[in-house]
Amino acid sequence: MTTLTTTRQALIDLAAVDHNVRHIAATTGVPVIAVVKANGYGHGAFAVAETAVAAGAARIGVATIDEAVYLRQQGLRAPLMAWLHGPSQRFDQVIDLDIEVGVSSFEQLQSVAEASRNRAAGATPTGIHLKLDTGLSRNGIAPADWERAFAETARLVDAGHLRIIGIFTHLSGTSVNDDTQQLHRMLDACALAESLGLHPKIRHIAATAAALSLPEARLDAVRIGIGLYGLSPFDDYTSADLGLRPAMTLRAQVAAVRRVPAGAGISYGFDYRTDRETTLALIPLGYADGVPRQASGRGPVTINGRTFTVAGRIAMDQFVVDVGEHTVAVGDTATLFGDPARGVPSATDWADAAGTINYEIVTRIGARVPRVIGGDH
Numbered sequence: 001m002t003t004l005t006t007t008r009q010a011l012i013d014l015a016a017v018d019h020n021v022r023h024i025a026a027t028t029g030v031p032v033i034a035v036v037k038a039n040g041y042g043h044g045a046f047a048v049a050e051t052a053v054a055a056g057a058a059r060i061g062v063a064t065i066d067e068a069v070y071l072r073q074q075g076l077r078a079p080l081m082a083w084l085h086g087p088s089q090r091f092d093q094v095i096d097l098d099i100e101v102g103v104s105s106f107e108q109l110q111s112v113a114e115a116s117r118n119r120a121a122g123a124t125p126t127g128i129h130l131k132l133d134t135g136l137s138r139n140g141i142a143p144a145d146w147e148r149a150f151a152e153t154a155r156l157v158d159a160g161h162l163r164i165i166g167i168f169t170h171l172s173g174t175s176v177n178d179d180t181q182q183l184h185r186m187l188d189a190c191a192l193a194e195s196l197g198l199h200p201k202i203r204h205i206a207a208t209a210a211a212l213s214l215p216e217a218r219l220d221a222v223r224i225g226i227g228l229y230g231l232s233p234f235d236d237y238t239s240a241d242l243g244l245r246p247a248m249t250l251r252a253q254v255a256a257v258r259r260v261p262a263g264a265g266i267s268y269g270f271d272y273r274t275d276r277e278t279t280l281a282l283i284p285l286g287y288a289d290g291v292p293r294q295a296s297g298r299g300p301v302t303i304n305g306r307t308f309t310v311a312g313r314i315a316m317d318q319f320v321v322d323v324g325e326h327t328v329a330v331g332d333t334a335t336l337f338g339d340p341a342r343g344v345p346s347a348t349d350w351a352d353a354a355g356t357i358n359y360e361i362v363t364r365i366g367a368r369v370p371r372v373i374g375g376d377h
C-alpha cells in the first residue's frame with residue numbers, strides 16, 4: 001500500500017475510463033457520446049473528456065453551456081453538445097466555440113436561431129440536436145409541439161441559420177416495456193421530421209443502462225455517463241459483471257489513532273459507544289467532502305486490507321472507525337471506495353449505506369478533495 005501524498009484524495013484512474021469507453025463502444029457497436037456533466041460525475045470533466053476522445057468517443061455531452069464553455073477553454077476540440085438551459089440562457093457564446101445546442105422547446109429553438117442568425121460573416125451556423133419528450137415528462141419538446149418545431153427547424157436550416165445534427169430523447173428506465181414505448185414514439189417522431197424535410201444525422205436515445213441492456217435503442221449513438229466511470233446503472237449487475245472498471249478511489253490518510261476504554265462515546269450524539277477497550281482511527285473526510293451523513297454507522301472503510309464500518313455520526317470534516325485490536329497507524333491509507341476487484345468497498349456499497357445511488361456518491365465528492373490523476377494504487 002502506497003503512502004498518500006495528500007491528506008485526502010479522489011484518485012482518478014484514466015486508464016479505467018479509457019478501458020470503459022473502448023469496452024462500451026465494442027459492446028454497443030455505435031459511436032459513444034461521453035457524458036461529462038457535473039465535473040465528469042465528480043471525476044474531473046476535462047481529463048475524462050480528453051481520455052474518452054482519445055479512446056474513440058465521437059462526441060462529448062454536458063448539461064449546461066457553462067460546462068461546455070469550460071471544456072472549450074481548457075482546449076477540448078471534439079464535437080461537444082449541451083442540453084439543459086434556463087430561460088435566461090444566451091446562445092451567442094456557442095457560435096465561436098462550436099458548441100452544439102440541445103433544444104428543448106419552441107422558444108429555445110427561436111433563441112438559438114436568433115443568436116445564430118446574428119453570427120459574424122463566415123461563421124458556421126449553430127448545430128442543434130432537438131430534444132423530444134417521449135414520455136419521461138421532464139426536459140424536451142412536448143409531442144404537441146413536434147410538428148411545429150420540426151417544420152420551423154427545417155425552415156431555419158434551409159435558410160442557413162442553423163444546422164440540424166441530431167434528434168434525441170431520454171428514457172425512464174422503468175421497464176423494457178416502458179422504454180420500448182418511448183423508443184417507438186421517438187422513431188415515429190423521426191419519421192415525422194423526415195417527412196417535414198428535416199434530416200438529422202444522428203438519432204440518440206440510450207444512456208448507459210439502455211445502451212447495455214436494450215440493443216434496439218442504440219440507434220446512431222449512445223450517451224454514456226455512469227458507464228464511463230466504471231459504475232453499474234443496474235441494481236442486479238456489478239461493474240465487474242458488465243466488464244467495467246470503477247475509475248474513482250476515495251481515500252484519506254488516517255489522521256489520528258487513539259486507544260479508548262469501554263463505554264467511550266463517539267462523535268456527536270454518542271450514537272456509538274465502545275463495548276470494550278479498543279482503538280479508534282480518525283478519517284479526515286466528512287459530508288463537506290461528499291461523504292453522505294446518511295451513511296453514519298453503516299459506511300464501509302478499508303484500512304490495511306481489512307474493512308470496518310463507520311462508528312457513530314459522520315461530521316462535516318471527519319468520522320471515526322473502531323478498529324479493535326487491528327494494527328492501524330497514523331498515515332495509513334483508509335479507502336472508502338474504489339474498484340472492489342482490489343479488495344475495497346464500491347461506490348455502490350456507499351450508495352446502499354446511504355439509501356441512494358452510486359451516481360450521487362461520486363458526483364457529490366466535494367471541491368476540497370483533490371482529484372489526483374493516476375492508476376497507482
Ligand SMILES: *Cc1c(COP(=O)(O)O)cnc(C)c1O
Nearest residue numbers: 035170207208223224225226227
Ligand atoms: C446524464 C445524462 C445521460 C447519461 O446517463 P447515464 O445513466 O449516466 O449513462 C445521458 N443523457 C442525458 C440526457 C443525460 O442527462
